[in-house]
Each structure stands twice: as structure tokens, then as C-alpha cells.
Amino acid sequence: MTPRLKIIIPIVVIALAGAAGAWWWTSHRGDDDVLTLQGNVEVRQVNLGFKVSGRIAALNVDEGARVEAGDKLASLDAVYFEDNLRQMRAQRDQAAANLAKMIAGNRPQEIAQAEALVSEREAASANAKVSLDRATQLLKSAAGTQKTYDDAAALNRQTTAQLASANEALRLMKAGFREEDIDLARAQLADKDAALRIAERQRIDADLLAPTAGVVLSRVRELGAIVNAGETVFVLSLTTPVWVRSYVSEQELGRIKPGMAVELHSDTTQIKPLKGTVGFISTTAEFTPKTVETRELRTALVYRIRVVTDDPDNVLRQGMPMTIIAHPDAATKPAAGIPSAEAK
Template sequence: MNTRAKILVVIAVLAVAGGGFWWSGRHKGEGPLVLQGNVEVRQVNLGFKVAGRIAQLDVDEGDKVEAGKKLASLDKVYFTDALGQLRAQREQFAANLAKMVAGNRPEEISQAEANVADREASLANMQLTVERAQKLLKNAAGTQKAYDDATQAVKQAQAQLDSARAAEKLMKAGFRQEDIDLARAQLADRDAAIAIAERQLADADLFAPANGVILSRVRELGAIVNAGETVFVVSLTTPVWVRSYVSEPDLGRIKPGQEVELRTDTPSIKPLKGRIGFISTTAEFTPKTVETRELRTALVYRLRIVADDPEGVLRQGMPMTIAVAEPAPQGSSQ
């Protein structure tokens, strides 16, 4: 082996040894762990829960909104009319139930009792007529037909008295329990329908679910929209999440709650603070957004960082450099 070949072999050995030293030192936890990531794109499509015509738009593209702010409203005349109709029906069912629970009025019961007394008097009169017809028939002063007519009249009066007494009993007993239960169920049905109508009326207003910025206004004033149809696209700004990936050898150097420093590529933006909020329990291949040719088959773990952005300088999709502070050794004094 000539001198040139020996020199090349020595260089190769030193390169391998140096690479091994760098690789082993890389995993000893010396110095901060630096990761790359992006501000997560978090947006939501907002639409009404009910169909209708857009009557009011309170925000436009680029406007900042806070959670609970009203963004738009539908024409509410149909909702209010339907609600008024249901409330009127509810009053009708409530009155009917109250009547059944209270039973019949004392005046109605007195009328039934008077009708019974009238029928009893009629029956007594018919019985006297039968007795007179019977005496006349025995004395040959009356006819058989007159006696038979008087007898039938007694039977008819007796039937009418029985009917009057039954009506009096029903009047005093009041309504059947089954009828009362039916009236109560009808009232409950109207109450449920009113609750649905009230929710539909409330859903005619569209509110922001969280703090954010209006990215786009999809529909215009006066448009007819279906339930769930997108009206606004809102970019959520609170909290700000940064997504990054950590390789398996560095997984032991991070933990949830650990503080990090976030830097952007914009020099005017000062470093921001953040903390690790989530570390995936499942490994995955390096995403194409961060992989190199050498790392296409490397496994990484996804993590989410919650950024402190009090001035609102971060934008969705912005590249971020993340410096993870090394945790203090256990038992060391602060």
C-alpha cells in the first residue's frame, strides 16, 4: 500500500470516528434541542344552524372577532310567527287541561241534579196514571189501550230517570284519568315544540365560537342559505399552536409543559415563549414538509407547542425555529 492510499485510509477512519463522536454527543443532552415547525393552520367554516335569508352581516374580511360576538343574522319574521302560533296553541291546551283537572262546575252539577228530580217527578206522575187506568179498566170504565199507554209511559219515564241519574253521576265524577293524561301529554308536546322554535329563533343569529380573524365572507346580504352552509371562514388565533416533529433519539429530552423559545425568520419579531402541550404516542414517517432525502424513512413523533403571542405577530403556516430548554437535573438546586 502506497503512501497516498495510507493517507486516505487514515482520513476515512478519522471521519468515521468524528461522526461517531458527534452522533454520541448529540444524544447526551448537551445544549438546547433545536426543532423546526410551523404555526398550525386553524380555521373554521361558520354557518347558521337553520335555513333562511341573510338580513344582517356585522363583520367583513380582515375583522378581528372575539368569542361570542354576533357575526350575522337571518330574517326572523318566520321564526317569530311560528313561535307565536305554538304559544297560542299551548294556551289552548293548558286551558283544556285545567278544565279537566278541576272537573265540572257546581252549576253544572246542580243542573244535573235538577234534571234527575224532574225525571223522578215525571215517573211518579206516570205511575199514578197507570193506577187510575188500572182501576178504570177493572170497573169497565176504561179501555185496555189507555192502560197499555200509561204502562209504556211509566217505562219511558223510568228510562229517562236512569239516564238522568247516570249523567248526574258522571258530572260529579268529572273527567276520566285517561282524558286528563291525554290533555297533559298534548300540553307537554306544545312545550317541546315551543322550546324547538325558541332554539331556532336563537339560531337565526350567528356568533363567533372563539377569538379569530375573518378570512373570507362567503355569502352576501339577502342570500338564501341552507342550514350548515358556510357564511364566514374564521381563522382561530387563540391559542396559537405550533406543530413540530422530534426524532426518536431526542424523544427523552422533551416532556409536556416544558418551556421553549420560538423564533421566526422575520428579524423584527422578537423571540417568543411557549410550552410543549402535546406529544404524540405514535411514531410516523417524517412529513414531506420537513424531510430531507436522507430522512425519508426516519420515524418521528409529532408534538404541539402552545405559543405565547400577546402582540398577535404570528400567522398561520409561518415557519418557526424551536429551541427546547434542557430540563434541570433531578435533585439540583434552582
């Protein structure tokens, strides 16, 4: 080997080693800036049922149907609710009319009738007094009998009492109803108002509405079935927003924070990457006991996290595997259009 080669070979080896070191440093430094987690689209579902009992008259959706918030999913036979509603309205109107009558008091014609009765009783009382005076004079002169006097005295007492009763009745007519009676009528009206509102609410509850956007997973009951209040009719899978569940090790726990923006990738190449936000990090470890003695077991602890995202193209499915890519060194702020952790 020539002296020249002896000089060139070490220089080439040193250069190659430097390049390899630089490549290793660059590649591993880039990995430290990226946190990759594996997760699945979380299954979220709700059992839907009527708030009232009845017979199912209509089922408007089937399994697999996509619904929006407020869509009518099913209806009960409304005839019983409508009959009850008409009955409650009639009872409410009756109570309102009774209260109005009590507040208005007696009609002028009724008062005039009571006054006429008083005049009639006054005339009868005056005539009875005259008859008693005549019977008294006749008895004193021995021209009349004791029986005639007794009959005249009894008639006088009777007509006097009738006159007093007519006068009291007239005063009651003019005074109107008692405040206690008016308060009672007002309370009865309030009771009928409450009963009417309950009947109206029951009629509204005869329609089963979707509480939020989602997909119908199963239809539990069929048309014509009699269901009780709260009995499951549909099972709805919630799709908005989409939750992705994943787990982060204790070693990486400090690198992820609520509100951090992440990217979501699916194994299906046709699905575009989605933007998401870390919405929840569990405060307790999972899969291992709470009391851990060795350092090896402590580093094996994992914590559940939730990533919130939107699915505008409706491509995500319950349980679908997802890859979560986070940049811990990037600024912690929600991705555009994704709800923040506080909002959820």
C-alpha cells in the first residue's frame, strides 16, 4: 500500500462515520418531536324510548339510517292523547268561567229579583201584623177566639222571619262572593292549567325525536307494539363529535396535554387525515394495580386519553383503528373547527 492510500483511507472512513452519525442524530431527533399513539373510534350509543306509554303507530327509520337532531323517529297512536287533551281544555275553560263569574259578582237582574222578594216579604209581614192587631182587639172584647189570636201571632212571627231572611239574601247578593271562594276558584283554575300543560306535553312526547345526529344501530320494537314509558325502541350511535380513544404510557404522559392539536390517520388510504384535539386525559392508570412496587411495572402504566374530531365526510365507523400523531413541542391550541376540551 502506497503512502498516499494510507492517508486517504482513514480520511474516507472518518467522513463516512461522520455522515452516519449526522444521519442518526437527525433521524432520532425528529422522532423525539413526534408522539405516535394507536387508538380506536369510541363506541357511543344511547337507548331511545318514549316518555309515555302507548301503541306504536309509525316507525320512520330503520337500522343503518343516518338521522339529524330533531328528526322524528317514531310515533305513538295519538287518539288517546288528543282525547285527553280536549278533556283537559274543557275542564280548564270551566274553571276559568267559574272564576270570572265570582270576580264579576251577581248580575243586576239577580239583585233586582232579591229586592223584589224583600218587598213581597215586607207586604206579607205588614199584613200579618195587621191581622195580629185585629185578633188581639177581638180577643180582648170577647168577640174572637184564642185560636184565631194564636194563628195570627204565628203568622206574624213567620212573615217577620221570612222578611229577615230575604233581607240577608239581598245583602249577600250585593256583597258578592267571599274572597276565600274567589281564591279557591283561582287555585282550581291553576290546577286545571297545570293538568292541561301535562296533557299537551304528553301529546308532544307521543313523537320520538332524535336527540342528536347519529346512526340507528338497531330497531328494538316493531309497528303496533305496546310500549311502556322509557322502554327502548331504537339504539342510536352518536357520531357528532367523533371520539377516538387511545392510551399513553407513563413515560410519555408529560408530553401530551388537553387542548393539544393532533392528526388522525386511518389504515384506509382513501380516508384523508383529520384534525383533532386532545379533549380528556384520565387521572388514573389502567391495566395495572394501583400499588406498584418495582420500577419496571411503574413505567408500564398507561393512561386513557380522548381525542375529539369531526367527520364531515361520514367515513369513520365505530371501533375503527386510528393512528394519532402529536407534536408535543408545538403550541398547544385546538385545531380549527374542533371543539375544545372545555366545550366537552
